Amino acid sequence: MIRLQAIERRFAVGDEAVYALNGVSLNVEKGEYLSIMGPSGSGKSTLLHIIGLLDRPTAGQYWLAGKDVTGLADEERAQIRREKIGFVFQLFHLVPRLTAAGNVELPLTLAGLPREEREERVREILAAYGLSARARHVPSQLSGGERQRVAIARATVTRPEILLADEPTGNLDRGSGREVTGIDRVFGHP
Amino acid sequence: MRGADVLRYSVHALKGYPVRSVLMLVAMAIGVAAVVLLTALGEGARRYVTGQFASLGSHLLVILPGRSETTGGHPPILGETPRDLTLDDAFALLRSMHIRRVAPVVLGSAPASWRRREREASVIGSTADFQRIRYLKLAQGHFLPEIDPRKAAAVCVLGATVRAELFGPEAALGQWVRLGDRRFRVIGVLAPQGVSIGLDLDEVVIVPVASAQALFDSPSLFRILAEARSREDLSGAVAASREIIRDRHEGEEDVTVITQDAVIGTLDRIFRALTLTVAGIAGVSLVVAGILIMNVMLVAISESREEIGLLKALGAASGKIQLLFLAEAGLLSLTGALLGAGLGLIGVWIGRQLYPALPLAPPAWAMAGALAVGVGAGILFGVLPARRAARLDPIQALSGR
Incomplete structure (x- = not known):
């Protein structure tokens, strides 16, 4: 499903070149669950950004579902993100003025689904994550754990083939971390 | 993303920042209202002035002594002193079948007095037809009698102001007033007429043309007024007048x-040009409103970098992001422009109540133009911010950098 070969991501800091990733090769099959661990600054987020087609490697090749996506144009990369990839960000990045339902609906709107179908799917997924009562609340009215579940619901509502989560519990305190049930449910791991 | 969704998302974004949105609306509304109001004033003035002239009769000819050269070039070296127009010239015009009636006009100024009251008055010497040609209304008595125009009858008709100032509350009809060194019996008083073609008819004394010629000791006419039989006879009447003279x-x-x-x-042309000029000046405020929209949107984009980054991460193409921001600019400027048009029309309505004589009305082209330029400026100035938003790098935008 995901195949990276000799991926390199170099940043220019002043005159110096700094490597966030250097020669990373990796294979992830469909249905596989992969956890990447490492100290802060080791390039975990950069790797996720490249896999999620938000960033481009400076060298190496990337095949997604058998297709070389390394040199794709921006528009095609956006289309793949829309159709195949779900993101859960460390800071959740919920739109503050949209309700929980509105946030979850966003990727469906971008995909161009009709309104009735969107509302139906949002209702279903909010119920699945125990957020039905919170549908009309804006992020500032939600707890940390609820926000995370909204973020996960948003990442999975399009039924993506790939779900990328960048330290999804990193922004929660211990209590909220325990409250998290979304990640467990999606990945089947505690 | 569907068109309706783009609109809904933009409306939601605008509602999310009410102060910012209202400021931009107000700027655009003021610009459009200014165009509507100013062009309504210009158009009102045009209609007022042309209406005043049209009320004099649309088949009136004025024959002036001297040729006004409109073809340019040097004046003749050997001076062509124009001949004076005479009474015979005036009545010769009646030979044309296109001309129904003529009124010779002598104009001068003389002190008018009655008992101890005296004032300077414009004296018009003419004939009975002057009343018909100029549509004069009488308040009292009757106009100049139908007599031989060469006969200097000692009668006069007073303008409303002259009557009021010389006689006050006393009856003027039948009294003798002194004009210069002659005495005239008042046989009529004009109803208040107001200013017409630069002459305040309330401030005149009208006497038979021969009397005025004697009074000013000059046989020449100031001008001849002639009335064509109909509008269709107008060009024939012009040609005939030239030929006869x-x-x-x-x-x-x-x-x-x-x-x-x-x-x-x-x-009409002068006032149209004037209206266009004020429309242009007011149009500048529309451009200013457009620039304000651009500034505020640039600020808005730097404030919503995270949201733009998120939309990109969720798979919104750059074109869509651009469209979202253009839709915001378009919605704002359209709403502002419509609001401004409404405000302008309310202003015009208030103006009409305050000055009923002035037919205030914004021309249709100004309404359409103001709306189009307003919305156009909003969208045009929205392009730069929208492109900037579309170019944001999603990772940097998400991290707030």
């Missing part, structure tokens, strides 16, 4: 014939 002036065309239509046409 040329024949009488030894083949020299030394008069200028002005038609009411030409005067109205000229005034």
Whole structure:
């Protein structure tokens, strides 16, 4: 499903070149669950950004579902993100003025689904994550754990083939971390 | 993303920042309202002035002594002194079948007095037809009698102001007033007429043309007013007037014939140009509103970098992001422009209540133009911010950098 070969991501800091990733090769099959661990600054987020087609490697090749996506144009990369990839960000990045339902609906709107179908799917997924009562609340009215579940619901509502989560519990305190049930449910791991 | 969704998302974004949105709306509304109001004023003035002239009768000819050269070039070296227009010239015009009636006009100024009261008054010497040609209304008595125009009858008709100032509350009819060194019996008083073609008819004393010639000791006419039989006869009447006078002036065309239509046409053009000018000046405020929208949107984009980054991460193409921001700019400017048009029309309505005589009305082109320029400026100035938003790098935008 995901195949990276000799991926390199170099940043220019002043005159110096700094490597966030250097020669990373990796294979992830469909249905596989992969956890990447490492100290802060080791390039975990950069790797996720490249896999999620938000960033481009400076060298190496990337095949997604058998297709070389390394040199794709921006528009095609956006289309793949829309159709195949779900993101859960460390800071959740919920739109503050949209309700929980509105946030979850966003990727469906971008995909161009009709309104009735969107509302139906949002209702279903909010119920699945125990957020039905919170549908009309804006992020500032939600707890940390609820926000995370909204973020996960948003990442999975399009039924993506790939779900990328960048330290999804990193922004929660211990209590909220325990409250998290979304990640467990999606990945089947505690 | 569907069109309706783009609109809904933009409306939601605008509602999310009410102060910012209202400020931009107000800027655009003021610009459009300014265009509507100012062009309504210009158009009102145009209609007022041309209406005033049209009320004099649309088939009026004015024959002036002297030829006004409109073709340019140097004046003749050997001076062509125009011949004066005479009473005979005036009545010769009646030979044309296109001309129904003529009124010779002598104009001068003389002290008018009654008992101890005296004032300077414009004295018009003419004939009975002057009343018909100029549509004069009488308040009292009757107009100049139908007599031989060469006969200097000692009668006069007073303008409303002259009557009021000389006689006050006393009856004027039948009294003798002194004009210069002559005495005239008041046989009529004009109803208040107001200013018409630069002459305040309330401030005049009208006497028979021969009396005025005697009073000013001059046989020449100030001008001849002639009325064509109909609008269709107008051009024939102009040609005939020129021809008849040329024949009488030894083949020299030394008069200028002005038609009411030409005067109205000229005034019409002048006022249209004036309206266009004020529209242009007011249009600048629309551009200013557009620039304000651009500034505020640039600020909005830097404030919503995270959201833009998120939309990109969720798979929104750059074109869509651009469209979202253009839709915001378009919605704002359209709403603002419509609001401004409404405000402008309310202003026009208030103006009409305050000054009923002035037919205030914004021309249709100004309404359409103001709306189009307003919305156009909003969208045009929205392009730069929208492109900037579309170019944001999603990772940097998400991290707030």
